Amino acid sequence: MTKKEANNSMDKIVSLCKRRGFVFPSSEIYDGFTAVYDFGPYGVELANNIKKEWWKAMTQLRDDVVGLDSAIFMSPKIWKASGHVKGFSDPLTECRKCHSRLRLDTMLEEVGVFADEKMSEEEINNIFNENKDKIKCPNCGASDFTPAKQFNLLVQSNLGNFTGDWSKEPTYLRGETCQGIYVNFKNVLDSSRVKIPFGVAQIGKAFRNEITARQFIFRTREFEQMEMQYFIKPGDDAQYYEEWRQARWSFYLSLGIKETNLKWHKHENLVFYAKEAYDIEYNFPFGFKELEGVHARGDYDLSVHSQASGQDLNYLDPVSNQKFIPHVIETSAGVGRTFLAVLTEFYREEELDGDLRIVLALPPKLAPIKIAVFPLLKNKPELVAKAREIFNQLKLDYRCEFDDNGNIGKRYRRQDEIGTPFCLTIDFDTLEKDEVTVRERDGMQQVKIKVEEIKNYFQTKF
Ligand code: GAP
Numbered sequence: 001m002t003k004k005e006a007n008n009s010m011d012k013i014v015s016l017c018k019r020r021g022f023v024f025p026s027s028e029i030y031d032g033f034t035a036v037y038d039f040g041p042y043g044v045e046l047a048n049n050i051k052k053e054w055w056k057a058m059t060q061l062r063d064d065v066v067g068l069d070s071a072i073f074m075s076p077k078i079w080k081a082s083g084h085v086k087g088f089s090d091p092l093t094e095c096r097k098c099h100s101r102l103r104l105d106t107m108l109e110e111v112g113v114f115a116d117e118k119m120s121e122e123e124i125n126n127i128f129n130e131n132k133d134k135i136k137c138p139n140c141g142a143s144d145f146t147p148a149k150q151f152n153l154l155v156q157s158n159l160g161n162f163t164g165d166w167s168k169e170p171t172y173l174r175g176e177t178c179q180g181i182y183v184n185f186k187n188v189l190d191s192s193r194v195k196i197p198f199g200v201a202q203i204g205k206a207f208r209n210e211i212t213a214r215q216f217i218f219r220t221r222e223f224e225q226m227e228m229q230y231f232i233k234p235g236d237d238a239q240y241y242e243e244w245r246q247a248r249w250s251f252y253l254s255l256g257i258k259e260t261n262l263k264w265h266k267h268e269n270l271v272f273y274a275k276e277a278y279d280i281e282y283n284f285p286f287g288f289k290e291l292e293g294v295h296a297r298g299d300y301d302l303s304v305h306s307q308a309s310g311q312d313l314n315y316l317d318p319v320s321n322q323k324f325i326p327h328v329i330e331t332s333a334g335v336g337r338t339f340l341a342v343l344t345e346f347y348r349e350e351e352l353d354g355d356l357r358i359v360l361a362l363p364p365k366l367a368p369i370k371i372a373v374f375p376l377l378k379n380k381p382e383l384v385a386k387a388r389e390i391f392n393q394l395k396l397d398y399r400c401e402f403d404d405n406g407n408i409g410k411r412y413r414r415q416d417e418i419g420t421p422f423c424l425t426i427d428f429d430t431l432e433k434d435e436v437t438v439r440e441r442d443g444m445q446q447v448k449i450k451v452e453e454i455k456n457y458f459q460t461k462f
Helices: 003-019 041-060 076-081 104-110 121-130 178-182 185-191 237-254 300-309 335-346 381-394 408-418 428-433 451-461
Strands: 023-025 037-039 065-067 089-094 101-103 149-152 155-157 171-173 198-207 222-232 262-266 276-284 287-298 327-334 347-352 355-360 371-375 400-402 422-426 435-440 446-450
Touching: 003 023, 003 335, 003 347, 037 041, 041 065, 041 198, 041 222, 041 237, 041 335, 076 171, 076 300, 089 104, 089 121, 101 104, 104 121, 178 198, 178 222, 178 300, 178 327, 222 237, 222 335, 237 262, 237 276, 237 287, 237 327, 262 287, 276 335, 287 300, 287 335, 300 327, 327 335, 335 347, 355 408, 371 381, 371 408, 381 400, 381 422, 381 428, 381 451, 408 422, 422 451, 428 435, 435 451, 446 451
Parallel strands: 065 198, 371 400, 371 422
Antiparallel strands: 023 037, 089 101, 089 149, 155 171, 198 222, 222 327, 262 276, 276 287, 287 327, 347 355, 422 435, 435 446
């Protein structure tokens, strides 16, 4: 795909998101708030369906992973112990002409020079100096920058601090959800029947002061993570790392994503907590970029929290009587990035009778609305009443939408755009012969079924 085509397809997705209520820029009536987005009525349904699928795959379908929902705010001691206060940063440079603050590793990558946010200040500045002439400020075009400095990404707050000078003792909004899992390791162990190897899964918000936030919901300052920490015996790392890499790859295939749109990326420069790190990348309109990280974190997290808190976070093996600090395999996915990957994957444009038909060919399990119910004519009370009766039955089992506005063709187009797999029309045959018409989104074929068969029919479809 050329850059122009890529921009074009991204623009189409952004436009659909705004037009049909999937995603809105935050605080729009106050000129917006950079790098923060809101999910609209269909967006929240799609995001919830993605989370539901992840939660099911990670907890319900396994007997070795339990769930957790830890608070966003935690003791600031946690972020000092974890290394985030000191080392959670990206390389920042400033354009000397227009004073834009920019992220150096992404600017280098954009001109084809390998760089990584995990490189040291010295390493990245050396690469920067060798390639200075290739880099231009995206805002003013100048090529005069300050040397890069590591910029800390943790977001500070004054929660619970009443001294007046909270910048000296800040609390933090969590920069990753997994810290809530590590500090609850003992609680989970003591209160449930888990034995090593076991995992703890959590979905929740995380916050980062991202230097440059572009590409719509790909990189935002407030976002949601779906993370799982798998606690294992030291030495078993390679086996479980491989198992989890396979499991996470298969998850995306189970969402209907084509394998050719996925790629592994191995990190050579590792973030401070990782012993090994691979990303699953997705082929976004702007190229292959990180969708999820799968990390081997060794005993790093439990060790630092054990030392800093003075609590014994060793595990006592009930069979061998051995005591050890468990190692961790982490899987860490973003809700927003999966959302964007899903929209990219299933967005289609087709020509139909000289018109453009936009279709979100979502798998039924992800579709925001599963079934749309239409009375053929809104000025025929007997059709509307029958359609309402069927809608009221279906909504007990499925997220449905009732639509009696406009001609049937327009109603189909509206549902195609938001990915509704089935539309059900109530017409005069319903009143006379107890038959409804079911129209399927992708092939647009229509079948007549008896009212009494509706329940069974959709049971086989979902
Ligand atoms: N606990 C490990 C961790 O947080 P990460 O690679 O920094 O690892 C994991 O983040 C995932 O979280 C990413 O693969 C991405 O899906 C999501 N993510 C990270 N930063 C994000 C941001 N600024 N906006 C949206 N999603 C983000």
